[in-house]
Amino acid sequence: MAWFLNFYKCARCKRIWTDQWSATCDDDCxxxxxxxxxxxxxxxxxxxxxxxxxxxxxxxxxxxAEQEPDYRELGRFPTREQAEEFLEADGY
Structure with a gap:
């Protein structure tokens, strides 16, 4: 399931907060x-x-995954570049 860290700014009090969810949905301040x-x-x-x-x-x-991302390990690599190449090659 897609998982997002959403950034919000309240129109009323102007405060900023973040929330993680499976969509880029509205939130209450x-x-x-x-x-x-x-x-x-x-x-x-x-x-x-x-x-x-x-x-x-x-x-x-x-x-x-529903209420939490429930991350699963896909692989381990000696360099960050190899990990990024793995994700690109598999279409993640």
Whole structure:
């Protein structure tokens, strides 16, 4: 399932917050309660590359994920470039 980090700015109190979800959906302001704020930006988090010691680990959020991304490890690589190439080659 696609996974996103959404960035919001409240039209009422002007405060900024983030929220992760499976869509780029509206959210209610956690500061003042204003409703239905649309994200002004989103970062796709369906796949991630994280460093683990000397390796770079590729994670993916499967279609079965619902309320949380439920990341699964897809592979480990000696360089970040190889991890990125893996994602590009497999169409992630």
């Amino acid at each position: 956690p500061h003042c309660g204003a409703r239905h704020m649309s994200p002004f930006d989103s970062e796709r988090l369906t796949t991630l590359i994280e460093r683990d010691g000397k390796e770079f680990v590729v994670f993916w959020s499967p279609d079965s």
